[in-house]
Amino acid sequence: MARIKDVALLAGVNRSTVSRIINGEGKFRADTKRKVEQAMAELNYRPSAIARSLATASSNMVGLLVTYYTGGFFGEMMDQVQSELDCHGKFLITAQGHHSAEGEREAIQRFFDLRCDGYILHSRHLSDEELRELAKQPTPFVLLDRLVKGLEDRCITFDHTLAAQLAVNHLIAQGHRKIACISGALNRETSRQRFQGYKNALTAAGLPFDPSLTREGNYGRESGYQAAQKLLQQHEDMEALFSCSEEMMSGALQFFHQHKIAVPEQLSVTSFDSVDLCASFYPTVTAVHFPISDMARTAVEVLHHLLNKQETDIERHFLPHLLSRQSVLPR
Numbered sequence: 572m573a574r575i576k577d578v579a580l581l582a583g584v585n586r587s588t589v590s591r592i593i594n595g596e597g598k599f600r601a602d603t604k605r606k607v608e609q610a611m612a613e614l615n616y617r618p619s620a621i622a623r624s625l626a627t628a629s630s631n632m633v634g635l636l637v638t639y640y641t642g643g644f645f646g647e648m649m650d651q652v653q654s655e656l657d658c659h660g661k662f663l664i665t666a667q668g669h670h671s672a673e674g675e676r677e678a679i680q681r682f683f684d685l686r687c688d689g690y691i692l693h694s695r696h697l698s699d700e701e702l703r704e705l706a707k708q709p710t711p712f713v714l715l716d717r718l719v720k721g722l723e724d725r726c727i728t729f730d731h732t733l734a735a736q737l738a739v740n741h742l743i744a745q746g747h748r749k750i751a752c753i754s755g756a757l758n759r760e761t762s763r764q765r766f767q768g769y770k771n772a773l774t775a776a777g778l779p780f781d782p783s784l785t786r787e788g789n790y791g792r793e794s795g796y797q798a799a800q801k802l803l804q805q806h807e808d809m810e811a812l813f814s815c816s817e818e819m820m821s822g823a824l825q826f827f828h829q830h831k832i833a834v835p836e837q838l839s840v841t842s843f844d845s846v847d848l849c850a851s852f853y854p855t856v857t858a859v860h861f862p863i864s865d866m867a868r869t870a871v872e873v874l875h876h877l878l879n880k881q882e883t884d885i886e887r888h889f890l891p892h893l894l895s896r897q898s899v900l901p902r
Contacts, residue, residue: 573614582610632662633874634682634690636675639667643846644863648715651864652691655871661688672696683710689874691715691867695759711877713870716761716863725877727870727887731761734859734891735768736775738841739813741857741893743776746902747811747839751784753798753823755815762790765815765843784809788819795822803832810902811839817848817858824852839899854897862889 579586584603592599592607610616635652637645653663664685666678675697682690690712694702699719705712706722714726742750752769755762770780786801788794795814799822802809814820820842827834834840834854842849844858866889876883 573616575616577614578607578610578616581614582606630686630688631660632664632685632687633871634679634685634687635663635665636668636678636682636690636692636694637665638670638693638695643848647846648693648863648867651867652871655868659871659875668694668696670696672698672701679705689713689878691870691874693717711874713874713877715866715870724887725873727866727873727889729861729866729889730891731764731861732768732771734843734861735765735813735815736772737891737893738843738857738859739769739772740776741895741899742811742813742839742841743772743778745839745899748778748902749784749806749809750778750811750813751786751802751806751809753786753788753795753802753812753814753819755788755790755819757787762815769813769815788816790816790818792818792822792825795819796826797822799823799826803830809838811841811899814840814842817842817844817846817856820849820856821852824856835898835900839902841899844894849894850896852898856898857896858894859891860894861891865889 575586575589579589582589584607588599588603589607592604633656635649637648639645649663649665656663664682664687666681668675668678675694679690679692687710689710692712693715694717702714702719703721706725712725714722716727716729718726718728739750750773752766754766757763757766773780783805784802786798788798795818798819799812802812812823814823820840823840824834827838832838840856842856842858843861844856845861845863849856849858869885869887872885873883873887876885
């Protein structure tokens with residue numbers, strides 16, 4: 572494997588010149604730079620990332636905090652962040668928050684210890700005040716799918732309440748009145764926002780809110796299956812169902828298919844969807860799209876501008892749209 576001294580020898584310059592050209596330090600004659608670059612190419616020399624970070628005070632690494640690694644949502648998030656970072660020549664370091672504030676703190680400390688240039692945080696458990704304190708530190712970060720007062724320029728957000736309203740409004744517009752809801756865990760802010768959107772749609776249509784028509788899941792498939800089972804045991808005459816996640820809708824559809832409940836002939840359904848999973852169900856499910864891919868790419872762009880101390884007018888707030896498919900029929 573070629574070393575920096577081999578490049579210097581072949582190019583006919585000293586090692587410090589090669590190092591400074593690699594790190595973009597100082598000005599050199601065009602023919603000197605060309606000789607060094609040609610020598611690097613001929614020897615297939617790749618600069619040490621560690622050495623460059625020590626020389627430039629930049630690790631070229633960005634830390635991404637996620638809740639956990641499993642599931643299409645987080646896989647899509649990590650893929651999009653990595654793809655966008657590739658465009659900026661940076662590496663991705665990921666860590667899980669393990670569903671706790673302590674886990675999230677440990678993950679951020681790990682990013683700091685690795686000298687990451689910046690962080691993208693999908694934080695669910697750190698308090699707003701703790702995040703405001705973190706913002707006083709020199710390492711910049713962006714918050715993904717969270718709004719913290721005072722840090723608006725670092726926040727990439729989505730209107731979860733409006734999205735849920737759109738999904739339920741669509742059912743109401745098709746004549747459905749007895750509409751059930753499977754929510755996410757209501758100790759999460761975005762889950763509460765989606766549940767509020769469901770209630771807002773009922774209120775706007777003059778329909779009563781019936782708590783017995785709701786079940787709390789955890790965004791997982793099994794919780795959707797169990798919620799659908801309990802709802803139909805108590806409300807055999809329910810007309811429609813709104814699920815606050817595609818994974819829970821997957822479980823609900825499994826229950827309906829196993830018990831010969833035809834969708835949409837007997838029961839219409841709508842859902843949230845972030846990775847186009849609803850388009851793969853049978854029948855395909857009408858859903859509000861949660862644009863996590865676009866939001867993840869935007870988070871990298873905003874962080875890039877923060878790292879370079881540049882102003883930007885990049886749109887940070889995303890609005891929902893409804894994708895109408897085959898899972899809803901007029902009543």
